Amino acid sequence: MDTFLKKSISRRTVLGAGVMGAAVLAMPNILRAQDKSLKVGVYGGYFKDSFDKNIFPEFTKATGIAVESVAEPTGEAWLVQLEQAAKAGAAPADVSMMSQVAMLKGQTTKLWTPLDLAKIPNSKNLIDRFVNKYPDGSVAGIGAVSWYITLVTNTDVYKEAPISWAAFWDKANADKLGLLALVSNSFLLEITAKTFFGSTNALDTEEGLLKAFDKLAEVKPNVRLWYRDEAQFEQSLKSGEIPMGQYYHDVTGLAASEGHPVRSTFPKEGGVQDSGCWALSRASKKVDEAHIFIDYMSQPAIQATLSRKVGTSPTVKRELLDLSDKEFAAVSSDIEPIIPRYDLYTTKSDWLNQKWTELIVG
Amino acid sequence: MKREPPQSIADYGPLFFPAGMLLIFFVVPFGTMIAVSFFQRQEGGFYTPAFVFSNYERFLTAFFGGVLGFSLMLAVTVAICCVVLALPFTYLLSRLTRRLQVIWLVALLSVLSLSEVIIGFAWSTLLSRTAGLSNLLVKIGLLEQPVALFPSFGAVPTGMVYQALPYTILVLYPAIVRLDPTLMEAARTLGSSPIRAFFNVLVPALRNTIMATLIMVFIFALGSYLLPQILGRPQHWTLSVLITDQAIYQSNMPFAAAMAVFLVLVTLGLVALTLLIGRKGEKA
Numbered sequence: 001m002d003t004f005l006k007k008s009i010s011r012r013t014v015l016g017a018g019v020m021g022a023a024v025l026a027m028p029n030i031l032r033a034q035d036k037s038l039k040v041g042v043y044g045g046y047f048k049d050s051f052d053k054n055i056f057p058e059f060t061k062a063t064g065i066a067v068e069s070v071a072e073p074t075g076e077a078w079l080v081q082l083e084q085a086a087k088a089g090a091a092p093a094d095v096s097m098m099s100q101v102a103m104l105k106g107q108t109t110k111l112w113t114p115l116d117l118a119k120i121p122n123s124k125n126l127i128d129r130f131v132n133k134y135p136d137g138s139v140a141g142i143g144a145v146s147w148y149i150t151l152v153t154n155t156d157v158y159k160e161a162p163i164s165w166a167a168f169w170d171k172a173n174a175d176k177l178g179l180l181a182l183v184s185n186s187f188l189l190e191i192t193a194k195t196f197f198g199s200t201n202a203l204d205t206e207e208g209l210l211k212a213f214d215k216l217a218e219v220k221p222n223v224r225l226w227y228r229d230e231a232q233f234e235q236s237l238k239s240g241e242i243p244m245g246q247y248y249h250d251v252t253g254l255a256a257s258e259g260h261p262v263r264s265t266f267p268k269e270g271g272v273q274d275s276g277c278w279a280l281s282r283a284s285k286k287v288d289e290a291h292i293f294i295d296y297m298s299q300p301a302i303q304a305t306l307s308r309k310v311g312t313s314p315t316v317k318r319e320l321l322d323l324s325d326k327e328f329a330a331v332s333s334d335i336e337p338i339i340p341r342y343d344l345y346t347t348k349s350d351w352l353n354q355k356w357t358e359l360i361v362g
Numbered sequence: 363m364k365r366e367p368p369q370s371i372a373d374y375g376p377l378f379f380p381a382g383m384l385l386i387f388f389v390v391p392f393g394t395m396i397a398v399s400f401f402q403r404q405e406g407g408f409y410t411p412a413f414v415f416s417n418y419e420r421f422l423t424a425f426f427g428g429v430l431g432f433s434l435m436l437a438v439t440v441a442i443c444c445v446v447l448a449l450p451f452t453y454l455l456s457r458l459t460r461r462l463q464v465i466w467l468v469a470l471l472s473v474l475s476l477s478e479v480i481i482g483f484a485w486s487t488l489l490s491r492t493a494g495l496s497n498l499l500v501k502i503g504l505l506e507q508p509v510a511l512f513p514s515f516g517a518v519p520t521g522m523v524y525q526a527l528p529y530t531i532l533v534l535y536p537a538i539v540r541l542d543p544t545l546m547e548a549a550r551t552l553g554s555s556p557i558r559a560f561f562n563v564l565v566p567a568l569r570n571t572i573m574a575t576l577i578m579v580f581i582f583a584l585g586s587y588l589l590p591q592i593l594g595r596p597q598h599w600t601l602s603v604l605i606t607d608q609a610i611y612q613s614n615m616p617f618a619a620a621m622a623v624f625l626v627l628v629t630l631g632l633v634a635l636t637l638l639i640g641r642k643g644e645k646a
Contacts, residue, residue, distance in 0.1 A: 076613040083408055182611050225513065226596050239492045350405055353612055358425055360596040
């Protein structure tokens with residue numbers, strides 16, 4: 001079976017397999033027996049459900065490659081599992097959606113198989129920053145989806161939408177904020193730097209970071225909840241218990257469309273744009289299938305579908321998409337985003353974590 | 363029936379299975395954890411096998427000392443609250459009819475089926491400003507306007523006591539039911555009031571059980587990491603919360619392991635001390 005998989009697959013084979021795949025889809029028993037399959041790791045819960053429903057069946061229909069989706073935990077638990085499995089030569093998933101920090105950490109142990117862009121022609125559609133590269137220039141991962149963290153408010157409590165992140169520092173908002181509890185997922189240092197020190201370049205030096213920490217300490221009296229779990233904050237935001245905070249633009253929009261009194265605002269300094277990459281574990285033997293999958297996912301049409309059905313922001317250039325202005329505004333914004341300083345979370349992670357914990361716990 | 367001391371290896375047979383389980387599911391993982399706690403953390407990566415003390419050094423600061431102290435204090439508070447509540451309750455329960463006892467015990471067992479997450483979210487709703495208990499107080503005129511009772515220090519032990527109380531009662535129950543009822547009757551005929559008899563006869567008779575229950579609830583409460591996050595502010599986070607942060611969010615396994623080993627050692631030390639004091643008290 002290995003030799004079969006190592007053979008490069010021509011376009012014709014793919015098309016042929018597509019027809020075959022469509023034919024066998026009608027017969028689930030045969031589907032299970034077929035060789036061409038790919039295990040894809042996506043964040044469990046809403047993401048996995050949406051992908052299972054809206055994306056993977058279409059992919060199988062188009063390419064004949066059956067997808068077995070694996071629910072991955074958020075945080076870095078999945079990275080640890082992939083790493084340890086790879087040491088044993090196993091891959092719990094061939095392709096996984098990984099956060100940017102996890103991508104960089106995986107790079108240090110060469111966990112990701114370098115991708116061949118010649119086999120991913122659609123990669124030319126991507127916005128440059130969504131191609132994740134090894135220091136030597138080889139490609140470690142390709143942008144899968146991106147999402148925004150924005151300034152959210154309860155519309156019953158705040159009749160007017162705030163316009164700047166500086167609202168977090170407003171003394172009038174004492175004990176009213178819900179913020180993410182970790183330095184590496186709240187990106188509050190970046191927000192502080194952009195809002196008060198011009199840009200995230202202010203975080204280049206240790207002095208700059210300490211200045212940002214000092215500024216951030218002023219927010220503490222306004223924070224009622226430091227949350228790790230999204231549900232913790234979302235419920236309180238909807239009820240007005242905690243009427244302001246940082247949260248995900250897509251989920252807030254979804255809640256607003258269901259009639260909850262919440263709104264998501266892109267502050268004038270920009271929303272925080274975080275993203276996930278598709279990356280291939282070095283223990284995986286499904287290199288060809290993985291390239292086909294990543295290429296498929298990088299098509300503008302698929303990215304548009306993701307925006308419409310899953311609510312993620314596209315990783316391909318705006319002009320290639322057929323999204324209407326309203327559809328685009330629902331998932332993104334033309335205001336220049338704040339891009340997290342992922343490099344800091346690998347080079348200074350322990351120092352940042354220690355300072356951060358002392359800041360919020362102490 | 364006379365008990366023979368075991369003669370051959372076969373006589374120890376029944377012990378092999380539990381011993382094996384203990385070895386596989388406790389000794390091996392704990393040994394691994396101790397080993398990892400000495401490994402070298404690689405920032406921006408994972409860890410490499412080594413023998414370094416840096417993980418323990420990082421822990422030995424006033425900051426982590428404070429968090430450890432708070433965790434121990436919280437667990438002791440929860441243990442004492444649980445036993446103080448559960449002891450009279452279980453005693454009264456043991457004097458009910460068999461049928462009522464079964465109903466109570468089934469109700470208590472059903473509380474055990476609730477996960478920590480559900481308990482945390484239920485209490486956060488009960489203590490909220492928008493939907494919580496303070497609204498009832500406003501209705502009956504005791505409060506001007508509803509207030510948020512969480513996150514606060516009070517909310518954390520409240521949730522934890524709620525979670526641990528069924529265990530406490532289930533541990534106390536067999537001992538109290540087996541207690542000779544004539545002890546209390548004797549106290550009463552000698553002129554002692556029910557409350558006096560409870561404290562002067564029942565509590566001393568159950569001394570060892572109470573001690574064991576306190577230790578059990580203490581250890582149970584020490585591992586709690588979800589309720590302090592949901593119901594408390596960051597200064598109410600236990601050491602377990604910080605261990606989770608390091609292990610899951612920072613993938614700093616060596617430091618997480620070092621903190622966990624430290625927590626286990628401190629716990630074992632405290633339990634040993636308690637037992638030692640208990641034994642001395644018995645001799646005196």
